[in-house]
Amino acid sequence: MKLQLAMDVLTLEDALELSGKVAEYVDIIELGTPLVKNAGLAAVTAIKAAHPDKIVFADLKTMDTGELEAGAAFEAGADLMTVLGVADDSTIAGAIKAGKDYGRGVVVDLIGVGDKAARAKEVTELGAEFVEFHAGLDEQAQDGYDLNTLLTAGKESGVPFSVAGGVELDTIKDVQSAGATVAVVGSGIYSHDDPAKAARELREAIS
């Protein structure tokens, strides 16, 4: 299972500092949606230049104009970009077409999707690289949030999937046992006083 760092920071300066501390322990470096919105796709280019050996993931959460937005992300240097599972199939297909043109991959983010397992199968047939079973930061903050709901749905889907939803050191093994291809960790790394230590412990837990 790969480990993905999600950088939900706002500035390129902070992203370079965080990725500089953590990169050696992760496989995928994600520019979170707030970072891309605030700093622009130039930040994708800068992170790829700083970490050419890493898979750089641009979390655009595209909802429309899939081919156009995915093409822009790939042109900037992203290896993977996200389109939303709630988007129309034509938007997802457009992003996947851009992925084929550039030789890169599209990840479909299931945030806000009701039946995640069923949608995961549909978008995998459209050509998604993998599907992200995701509960966003706002959903995680609600009473009764349970990561296991994502793990159960991911297992049920039977397709390659990642999990994002407040994964931490004490839950990452459950993500691995559920059969995920990728564990995404944001606050479980960047909120720690020592992000490098947090990332190293996560890496050791799944090795």
Ligand SMILES: O=C(CO)[C@H](O)[C@H](O)COP(=O)(O)O
């Ligand atoms: O995409 C995101 C929010 O929409 C986050 O990057 C994702 O949820 C991972 O962060 P965390 O581990 O803190 O949940």
